[in-house]
Amino acid sequence: xxxxxxxxxxxxxxxxxxxxxxxxxxxxxxxxxxxxxxxxxxxxxxxxxxxxxxxxxxxxxxxxxxxxxxxxxxxxxxxxxxxxxxxxxxxxxxxxxxxxxxxxxxxxxxxxxxxxxxxxxxxx
Numbered sequence: 001x002x003x004x005x006x007x008x009x010x011x012x013x014x015x016x017x018x019x020x021x022x023x024x025x026x027x028x029x030x031x032x033x034x035x036x037x038x039x040x041x042x043x044x045x046x047x048x049x050x051x052x053x054x055x056x057x058x059x060x061x062x063x064x065x066x067x068x069x070x071x072x073x074x075x076x077x078x079x080x081x082x083x084x085x086x087x088x089x090x091x092x093x094x095x096x097x098x099x100x101x102x103x104x105x106x107x108x109x110x111x112x113x114x115x116x117x118x119x120x121x122x123x124x
Contacts, residue, residue, distance in 0.1 A: 015111055018111055019108055021053055022053070022108045025050050025104065026101055028045070028049060028050075029046050029047070029100055029101050030101055031046070032046045033097050033098060033101065044091070047090055047097065050083065050087065050100055050104070051083065055080070057080060058077055058080040061077055061080075062077075079103055082103070083100060086100055087100065
C-alpha cells in the first residue's frame with residue numbers, strides 16, 4: 001500500500017504509524033463525504049484504502065506474535081468484519097461512509113493515550 005510506505009518513513013513507533021494511517025485514510029473518507037464533486041475514482045479509492053487497512057489489521061491480529069489482549073483482538077476483528085460489510089453496502093449505494101469514519105475515529109481515539117505515553121508495540 002503506497003500510503004503505508006510514505007507514512008512509515010515519517011513515523012517512529014508502531015502506534016504512531018497506526019494513527020497516521022488511520023488519520024490519512026479517514027481524512028480521505030471525510031473528503032468523499034463532504035465533497036459534492038468527488039470523482040467516482042476518488043470515492044472508490046477512499047473506500048478501498050480503508051478496506052485494505054482493516055484487512056491488514058485483521059491479518060495482523062491473527063498472528064501469534066500479536067501481543068494485544070485476546071478480548072481486544074476479538075473486538076477489533078468484529079469491527080473489521082463490520083467495516084467489510086459496511087464497505088460493500090457503501091459501494092452498492094445503500095449507505096454513506098459516515099459509519100466507516102466513526103469507527104476509524106474511535107480506533108484513533110484508542111491509540112491517542114498510547115501516543116501520549118510513548119512508543120509501544122502495535123500492529124507487528
